[in-house]
Amino acid sequence: MAIVVVERRYMIVTLLFALTCHFSNLTHCFSPKKLNVSAVTTNDSDWSIAAATFYGEPNGYGSDAGACGYRTAVAQPPFSSMVSAGGASLFKSGIGCGACYQIKCTSNSECSKDPVTVVITDACLDCYRESVHFDLSDTAFGAMAISGQGSQLRNAGVLEILYKKVECNFAGETVTFRVEEGSNDHYFAALVAYGDGEIGQVEIKQALDSDTWMSMSHLWGAVWKLQVSSPLRAPLSLRVTSLESGQTVVATDVIPVGWQPGAKYKSNVNFQV
Numbered sequence: 001m002a003i004v005v006v007e008r009r010y011m012i013v014t015l016l017f018a019l020t021c022h023f024s025n026l027t028h029c030f031s032p033k034k035l036n037v038s039a040v041t042t043n044d045s046d047w048s049i050a051a052a053t054f055y056g057e058p059n060g061y062g063s064d065a066g067a068c069g070y071r072t073a074v075a076q077p078p079f080s081s082m083v084s085a086g087g088a089s090l091f092k093s094g095i096g097c098g099a100c101y102q103i104k105c106t107s108n109s110e111c112s113k114d115p116v117t118v119v120i121t122d123a124c125l126d127c128y129r130e131s132v133h134f135d136l137s138d139t140a141f142g143a144m145a146i147s148g149q150g151s152q153l154r155n156a157g158v159l160e161i162l163y164k165k166v167e168c169n170f171a172g173e174t175v176t177f178r179v180e181e182g183s184n185d186h187y188f189a190a191l192v193a194y195g196d197g198e199i200g201q202v203e204i205k206q207a208l209d210s211d212t213w214m215s216m217s218h219l220w221g222a223v224w225k226l227q228v229s230s231p232l233r234a235p236l237s238l239r240v241t242s243l244e245s246g247q248t249v250v251a252t253d254v255i256p257v258g259w260q261p262g263a264k265y266k267s268n269v270n271f272q273v
Contacts, residue, residue, distance in 0.1 A: 047162035050132035052103065054141035054154065055085065062137035066122030068097035069191050069221040074121050074137075078170040078194070082140045085122035087133035092198075095243070096120050097222040099198045100168040103134060105144045105161045110153040116143045117166065132163065167244055167271075170194040175240060175249055175271070178264045180223055185231035188216075190255075191223045192240060196271035199224075200243030206233040207253070213239055234259055238267075247271050 056062040061081035064072045074083045090096050099120045105111035118140045127133035142150030144161070153159070173194040180189040192199055202224040203213040210233075216224040235253035242248070251267030259265070 047104075047164050048132065050103070050134055050161050050163045051128070052105070052134045052136055052141065052144075052159040052161045053127075054136045054138050056138055058138050059142065060138050062135075063122055067091070067221055068094065068121045068123075069223050070097075070121050070193065073193070078173050079119055079121065081137050082116065082118050082143065083121040083137050084118045084140060085124040085127075085135040086120045087124050087127035087131070087135070089132050090120055090134070091123040094123075094218065094221045094223075095198055097198075098168065098193070098195055099244070100166050101134070101163050102166050103136075103140075103144065103161050103163045105153070105159055107160045108153060108156050110145050110149040110156070112144060112146045114144075116140065119168065134161070134163065165197075165244075167196045168194075169196075170270075173270070175251055175267045175269055176264060177238060177251070177254060177267070179255065179259060179261050180225075181261045183261045186229070187225070187227045188232055188236070189219055189223055189225035190238070191221070192238075193222065194270070195240060196242050196247065197244030198242070199240060200246075201239075201241040203239040203241075204232075205237040205239070207235050207257075208233055242271055245271065 061075040062083055062085060064074060066074065066085070070079070073079060075081055086096055097120055100117055102115040102117050104113055104115040106113045118134070118136060124133060124135035127135055141154065145153040175195055176193045178191040178193070180191065183189050188204065192202060199222070202216040204216055204226055205213050214226055216226045219225040234255055234257045236255035238251045238254055240249055240251070249269040249271055251269055254265050254267045256265070
């Protein structure tokens with residue numbers, strides 16, 4: 001049996017907060033995201049404790065202005081709105097973008113106790129920094145509930161959940177690059193999507209049978225950049241190394257001659273799961 005230890009102060013705050021939500025019927029009454037979660041000893045040895053809230057429109061995808069840069073892709077397969085903003089320990093200043101986690105709730109009667117998978121696609125800047133905090137899309141939050149009881153679960157306030165990190169499995173997708181606006185022959189920046197989790201390194205190689213791989217720098221979110229003095233010669237190959245598994249994939253000539261800022265280029269490679 002799981003042993004639950006809860007600080008009295010947290011219990012009182014949570015109770016008052018839940019009563020306020022109940023009588024006021026507020027749509028987003030969970031907004032104080034700085035509440036810490038209780039400490040729990042669980043027999044699910046692979047799982048850890050986190051806090052969960054939700055944001056965005058009902059049955060929505062959180063935000064398409066997320067700090068990872070995926071934009072409206074968060075609403076489309078393979079993300080399919082099953083996404084989350086992460087507190088500091090999950091977002092990791094952008095390195096956490098694209099990481100996948102299984103989450104489940106067991107602490108409320110409305111919880112299904114079945115795990116669902118979410119992807120970190122945004123930052124939760126006002127989440128409590130000393131605890132692990134998922135600020136989920138409404139769709140992902142509701143997915144943890146028993147069928148038909150998602151609205152009741154949303155009234156729980158700051159929900160205590162279990163989580164564990166897993167390798168991503170974007171079925172049917174290959175590693176994809178979106179060239180960022182402002183890129184040119186001397187400055188190249190690209191967002192990397194559909195890896196197997198956090199990206200550890202991105203390198204670029206020019207055309208003309210060059211054997212030199214140049215390391216790109218992490219810019220923000222899921223975006224990496226390179227600045228050079230001599231013009232880049234396309235087609236460009238990109239080599240991506242996963243921080244999760246250590247695997248490396250090479251997208252040969254994925255950025256073609258005549259590439260355009262804002263364009264998306266799909267490779268023919270993916271990480272093995």
